[in-house]
Amino acid sequence: MATVEASGSDGKGQGSETAVTYYRLEEVAKRNTAKEIWLVIHGRVYDITRFLNEHPGGEEVLIEQAGADASESFEDVGHSSDAREMLKQYYIGDVHPSDLKPQSGNKLLGILDCPHRRRCSHRFPVSLLHGGKQILLRRPC
Numbered sequence: 001m002a003t004v005e006a007s008g009s010d011g012k013g014q015g016s017e018t019a020v021t022y023y024r025l026e027e028v029a030k031r032n033t034a035k036e037i038w039l040v041i042h043g044r045v046y047d048i049t050r051f052l053n054e055h056p057g058g059e060e061v062l063i064e065q066a067g068a069d070a071s072e073s074f075e076d077v078g079h080s081s082d083a084r085e086m087l088k089q090y091y092i093g094d095v096h097p098s099d100l101k102p103q104s105g106n107k108l109l110g111i112l113d114c115p116h117r118r119r120c121s122h123r124f125p126v127s128l129l130h131g132g133k134q135i136l137l138r139r140p141c
């Protein structure tokens with residue numbers, strides 16, 4: 001697990017800063033028992049352990065997807081906007097960028113030099129996550 005600073009803009013010229021926790025897929029994959037269930041939907045990680053008994057589609061389908069990327073099956077069902085809204089309650093972080101499959105809306109845009117490059121030579125990837133917000137992945141420098 002890694003927590004990094006994420007810088008985003010709401011498009012109105014006002015920046016916002018939130019800490020995002022990143023999880024490697026191998027870490028998510030370990031949470032695959034009825035005692036603890038995590039799954040990934042569209043690059044985001046959800047801890048749905050306490051939702052198992054409440055899921056209108058039953059717990060079986062969730063257990064089948066436990067520890068894995070459930071984006072496709074989530075979409076195949078045609079979940080309502082209420083269901084999408086419910087997801088927020090179980091959000092715990094994002095899939096680590098190194099584990100993201102390149103796809104539109106979630107793609108790595110490039111590698112930028114660290115703005116402090118007079119003092120250091122760090123570089124960091126710039127990707128589009130969170131509905132188009134630009135995320136700068138910084139290493140301490």
Ligand code: HEM
Nearest residue numbers: 048056057061065070073074077078079080082083086087
């Ligand atoms: C945390 C993630 C999920 C949430 C919050 C969620 C929420 C819901 C909700 C609220 C419904 C009621 C119908 C609706 O409003 O769309 C529903 C139905 C259903 N869900 Fe999920 N769901 C999740 C994940 C999944 C996954 C991964 C599957 C995998 C196949 C799944 C399969 C189903 C099925 C089969 C139904 C029943 C559809 C029906 O009877 O018409 N759900 N879910």
